[in-house]
Amino acid sequence: xxxxxxxxxxxxxxxxxxxxxxxxxxxxxxxxxxxxxxxxxxxxxxxxxxxxxxxxxxxxxxxxxxxxxxxxxxxxxxxxxxxxxxxxxxxxxxxxxxxxxxxxxxxxxxxxxxxxxxxxxxxxxxxxxxxxxxxxxxxxxxxxxxxxxxxxxxxxxxxxxxxxxxxxxxxxxxxxxxxxxxxxxxxxxxxxxxxxxxxxxxxxxxxxxxxxxxxxxxxxxxx
Numbered sequence: 760x761x762x763x764x765x766x767x768x769x770x771x772x773x774x775x776x777x778x779x780x781x782x783x784x785x786x787x788x789x790x791x792x793x794x795x796x797x798x799x800x801x802x803x804x805x806x807x808x809x810x811x812x813x814x815x816x817x818x819x820x821x822x823x824x825x826x827x828x829x830x831x832x833x834x835x836x837x838x839x840x841x842x843x844x845x846x847x848x849x850x851x852x853x854x855x856x857x858x859x860x861x862x863x864x865x866x867x868x869x870x871x872x873x874x875x876x877x878x879x880x881x882x883x884x885x886x887x888x889x890x891x892x893x894x895x896x897x898x899x900x901x902x903x904x905x906x907x908x909x910x911x912x913x914x915x916x917x918x919x920x921x922x923x924x925x926x927x928x929x930x931x932x933x934x935x936x937x938x939x940x941x942x943x944x945x946x947x948x949x950x951x952x953x954x955x956x957x958x959x960x961x962x963x964x965x966x967x968x969x970x971x972x973x974x975x976x977x978x979x980x981x982x
């Protein structure tokens with residue numbers, strides 16, 4: 760496979776994955792190569808290769824004589840992914856608390872963007888900016904490779920988090936306030952408080968699980 764074809768395959772994979780995480784391709788939805796070709800304007804070859812990869816990763820499955828479907832969100836996998844992320848992020852946040860405030864200007868800007876997205880009820884924007892906020896700490900502590908690694912095990916957790924954002928009566932402003940608390944603790948070099956704020960923030964996701972599952976009951980398995 761030449762570089763151009765590989766690049767197209769990666770682009771197709773990333774776009775399909777984005778749509779799965781953001782439930783543009785909903786859990787349980789039937790999809791096809793032709794549908795995705797029309798949607799994304801890629802050729803069949805990169806789409807076929809991308810779908811093979813997604814199938815290996817357990818995000819789509821094939822039913823003979825019926826078609827290809829997006830897998831439902833495996834709640835057990837999502838819980839374990841959250842556990843992995845929480846375990847890693849405690850160390851990242853603790854290390855970040857040794858850095859200077861100047862290292863986190865982008866995190867401050869991210870919070871401002873989050874506030875704008877909440878005000879305009881921009882689900883995609885808020886969700887993506889939330890991810891960027893957390894990613895900044897990995898970058899600042901020179902652990903970008905760790906961030907990239909956890910994305911591979913984080914997909915089911917992120918799918919759940921996206922649905923959580925879509926439940927409009929959940930406290931968006933509380934999420935932003937928790938981000939501010941994490942950043943304040945890090946910048947004041949309060950290691951224990953920074954860790955506690957980070958853990959509380961990640962655990963909040965599943966404290967609200969009943970509201971998410973009640974709104975989207977058909978999107979889950981292994982509850």
